[in-house]
Amino acid sequence: MRIGLGAAVIVGLAVFAGLVGVAYEQVGRFRAARDFPPPGRMVDIGGRRIQLDCRGSGSPTVVFEAGQSVAGALDWSAVQPKVAAHTRACAYSRAGLMWSDPSSEPSSAKQVAQDLHAALTAAGERGPFVMVGQSIGGPYVVSFTRYYGAQVAGLVLVDPSHPDQAARVAHYMVEKRSPLSRLFLRLGWTGLLRVAAPRLLPRMPHQSEQEVAAIRAFAPLSFRTELAESDATERTLAEAGAFRELGDRPLVVLTAMAPYTEGELHGMKITPAQGKQVQALWKQMHDDIATWSTRGTHRLLPNAGHDIQFDEPDAVVDAVLSVVRQVRALSPGPASP
Template sequence: MFLMTAAIAHAEARDANSVDGRFDIGGRFIQLTCLGAGAPTVVVDAGMGTAPAEDPGWRVIAARVAEHTRICLYDRAGLGASDAAPERVRTSADAAADLRKVLEEAKVAGPYLLVGHSIGGLHAQVFASLYPEDTAGLVLVSSTHPDQIVTWLSVLPSPVPDEEKPVTEARNFLTAMAKDPAKNEERLDFKASAAQARAFRSLGSRPLVIATHSVNYRMVPGLSEPLAVKLEAATQAMQRDLLARSSRAKQNISRTAGHGLPHEDPAFVVDNILEAVGMARK
């Protein structure tokens, strides 16, 4: 009888904490989906162009995490069911402000364990810097580093006639990303956002879990192997650098999955999130 009563109580708690809708954050609406029960509340900020509330990969991850604690999937402005922002150019600080406002409007109490994949990791770092009292910890999943574009460009050789086409394409892509927000689908000013993320110094003793893609991942298809290895070594070094942001930091590296960890190895992402949940509860 006690076990049955406890199970019913747990199910009722999960239902009471469920959220699925669009919330007004000041004349425009942002989609937020939450399920599960428990603290800390995990909040997912996905990669460029990804709306996690509708994304099959993130929904699978959320269902597994919800068995242990509350988790929320947040669609940034202009993605999924969220309205576009009026600004022509956006920054990580804008994304962080939207997230904080929609959580407030949905009455989802913090502090939050932020999970950021790729560019979402840069936004999560800025959120932690701007709203430290609302941040229980971070899980950075193959996260963008503030110095990422500058570092990658420094690894690529100087332009020469008849260079490999992948080198030219990679240099042109990174240069455009750094200079022109119109070159990405969310109109993100990467240079300004990176500067905002550099202001993030420390979580103190709050947990930080770095979930890194495999060292065998190759960012630029067709690039010569020596240069590809050098580029990945620089990326792995930046991932290790993020560990300095907390006195309770841990890095886990996937054996096989590339940058698309949430879809290539969702179990790995779940394990990293639950590890951070356990650290936060201690």
Template sequence: MRTMVGGVATYRIGDGGASVLYLPGAGLVGLDFLNLTQLSGATHLLYDRGGTGWSAPVALPRSAAEVATELREVAGDGRHFLVGHSMGAVYARRFAQLFPASVAGMLLLDPGHEDLFAHLPAEAAALNDQMKPDPAQLPDLTAEQRAAGKQAWAKILGSWPSSVRDELADHHVEHWRTGLLEAANLESEVYDELRSGGPVPDVPVIVLSAGAGNPAWQSFGSPELIRQALDGIRELHAGIAASSTHGSHRVIEGATHNFMHIEHPDEVRDALHDLIASKG
């Protein structure tokens, strides 16, 4: 099932129809989106960015242009529908800036936004800073923490085939720092790349917002600040959708940022079906 393309681990599922490429958020890998590939009538390409998952090691973090160029080499010719989650959605938009002829449409799952902290209350930026640990300062997990982590991941991935689930759970626990390392330049460099990167092609876009946001926020901010942050994020998501002639914004109530596609797979698959059926 896993093949290597120039050091990048890929997983191609299906044959024929629309080409769908999945860009995981930081800390996730291609196989975390395996449940979405049940949508028929398409060829689904899951992959692990360089330095993540089962791809060859590379220095992290990377520029969005590096990530986009790597995906272009993996994806090959043709027009593709991009499914980008969180930071992966930022990379998807950068890919669209650099390779507009290769993009048929985009499904963005609770995407990051380059103007996030200019749009939200100042307290939200302080909240974000509190939530960002320094990977180098964090201690290694204990044996008990690793065991608990594997159990938690096995529950999250409960509908995955057991062989895939066990491998994924082990990987996430043993490589938990990777997502932190990959996202280290999101606000300092990647957002600037996107902001100054030129236009995104006018292709169909569906943006899904996680109605419950990030549960980790609850430990750092007041309910009122969390509500303001969620409202502001939804406004930015609606703006991304409105920038497309065929754009749509949907809020999935109860969905959390990290796992909306696992918690509400039917809604996400329905959105992907609608995107493919659009005028892309």
């Protein structure tokens, strides 16, 4: 009898804690929508809305594609305003990130390209575009060029993923999310992620407190999409790798060359010596990407980590504006495929 009563008390407390967590999460979502309205506008792309923030004026229009993160358009907060002082500049949040509605379609490079193209078209934004992608955003903008190349006049790839990276560095790295961490990320509805967000998402250099607070407020929903994109990485890279011909479009590839931190080495389960070998391979892969265009250039940043747009935002701005100038100097027509 006592055991049964004790078990009932434990179950009751667990149910009560769960209900409190659910209520906490729902209140958090309400406050997120109330306190952090989307920058720019919400664009309807056929029953779903995509958050799109376009600023400035001039041609070509620069379009920013974030890497694999939960920050969406805010990943470019240290770069976009400076570019917008010289030309039209658009940042957006992919489906399911920050303010954007989720998609029922599986995550893929083609789906990302279609969503972005639909949002730009619905918002009245027209090419020529200079596409800027960081990390997995690199393959995303290359895929956009594959499907909508007539509108793409130039590209900037910020420490981009390479289609062959898994095969090239697989024997060095075994970084994978554990089943426990996956379960944790799927429990956003319980309020656990909202409580953990400040620890999981530290403030980056050049980020305002308001931006950090917004990212953390939407994180429980955004984490779900980030996990789906992570699971689709192999498919995304394979799809993007089928297109490596950027013609004569101006292209700048930026590579982060700062030594890996202890935390990064621990996460990748490699030694400092192996870290140097991985970086050497990373540079070689970026050398390769730069050859995808006859106007490709490759710049190394010895003091920047993977998130170059936060570590050295001015280097990204300089690269983007250099491509903008090249596009303006070329004929007004689209670059040849």
